[in-house]
Amino acid sequence: MKLRGRALAVAALLGIAAIAVSQPPPPAPAATAPPAPVFSTAATLAGAPLLAALRAGGYILYFRHTATDFGENDAQMTSYENCATQRNLTDAGRADARAIGAALRELGIPVARVLASPYCRTLETGRLIFGRAEPSQAVRGGPVEADAQRYAELRTLLSTPVLRGTNIAIASHGNPYRAVAGGPYLAEGEAAVIEPRGDEGFRVVARITRDEWATLVRMRGPP
Numbered sequence: 001m002k003l004r005g006r007a008l009a010v011a012a013l014l015g016i017a018a019i020a021v022s023q024p025p026p027p028a029p030a031a032t033a034p035p036a037p038v039f040s041t042a043a044t045l046a047g048a049p050l051l052a053a054l055r056a057g058g059y060i061l062y063f064r065h066t067a068t069d070f071g072e073n074d075a076q077m078t079s080y081e082n083c084a085t086q087r088n089l090t091d092a093g094r095a096d097a098r099a100i101g102a103a104l105r106e107l108g109i110p111v112a113r114v115l116a117s118p119y120c121r122t123l124e125t126g127r128l129i130f131g132r133a134e135p136s137q138a139v140r141g142g143p144v145e146a147d148a149q150r151y152a153e154l155r156t157l158l159s160t161p162v163l164r165g166t167n168i169a170i171a172s173h174g175n176p177y178r179a180v181a182g183g184p185y186l187a188e189g190e191a192a193v194i195e196p197r198g199d200e201g202f203r204v205v206a207r208i209t210r211d212e213w214a215t216l217v218r219m220r221g222p223p
Contacts, residue, residue: 044203044205044206045193045205045206046206047216047219048219050193050205050206050208050216051107051109051216051219051220053193053205054107054109054167054193055107055108055109055110056164056165057110057162057163057164057165057166057167058161058162058163058164058165058166058167058195058196059162059167059168059193059194059195059196059205060157060158060162060167060168060169060170060193060194060195060196060202061111061167061168061169061170061191061192061193061194062158062170062172062177062186062191062192062193062194063100063125063126063129063169063170063171063172063186063189063190063191064172064173064174064177064185064186064187064188064189064190064191065089065093065119065121065122065124065125065171065172065173065188065189066089066093066094066096066097066100066125066128066188066189066210067089067090067092067093067096067188067189068087068088068089068090068093068121068188069087069088069089069090070087072086072087072088073087074086074087074119080118080119080120080135083120086119086120086121087121088120088121088124089121089124089125093121093125093188093189094124094128096189096210097124097125097128097129097189098128098129099210099213099214100129100189100210100213101128101129101130101131103213103214103216103217104129104130104213106217106220107213107216107217107220109167110165110166110167111130111166111167111168111169112163112166112167112168113134113168113169114126114129114130114132114133114134114168114169114170114171115133115134115135115136115138115139115157115168115169115170115171116133116134116135116136116139116170116171116172117135117136117139117140117141117171117172117173117176118135118136118137118140119140119141119173122139122141122171122172122173123135123171125171126169126171129169129171130169133171137153138153138154138156138157139154139157139170139171139172139176140172140176141172141173141175141176142175142176142179143175144175144178144179146179150179151176151179151180154176154180155180155201157170158180158181158194158196158201158202159196159197159198159199159200159201159202160196160198161196161197161198162196174186177192181194181202181204186207187209187210188210189209189210190207190208190209190210191207191208192204192206192207193205193206193207193208
């Protein structure tokens with residue numbers, strides 16, 4: 001009887017072990033989604049630290065085009081190349097762009113690449129400030145309320161790190177900036193200084209009005 005009892009106990013244990021082996025392993029914990037990009041607009045740089053940062057590079061200078069004639073509009077626009085059917089820079093806007101460009105050169109701020117929305121006023125702004133501008137659909141204008149994909153390329157561009165020692169410049173419009181970074185709008189000729197942060201999105205570390213470049217020139221040290 002004792003042997004039979006032991007045999008039954010061993011059989012029971014073997015049965016339990018077989019059931020345990022046949023059970024599927026517990027499901028792996030669900031993968032944690034990567035954090036959503038953060039688009040911070042808290043300005044953190046000004047004066048001498050801002051100038052030092054721009055000279056060191058690694059930033060994006062996003063300019064809204066300089067002053068335009070609001071008596072004109074784009075309602076009858078036929079193509080990007082036909083400036084006659086678009087809102088264009090005024091003479092004052094052209095003078096502002098040239099003055100900003102002169103200040104940037106005097107300050108010794110390096111800019112490797114200049115992208116511009118393909119509208120005439122933005123291409124002209126980029127060319128007057130920097131002497132060159134590459135038309136780019138990624139930074140083109142459009143409504144603030146555009147679908148999520150309209151400014152996806154711009155968000156990616158503003159988040160992509162820039163090599164130290166240089167900066168990237170963008171000449172665009174008020175709406176794309178407002179759509180990706182929030183308010184308030186950039187004034188005509190105003191620039192946002194953007195720090196790309198890769199998967200973390202980007203930070204707006206400063207905003208520079210058209211007249212503040214002259215202030216930076218007055219306070220500059222040797223480049």
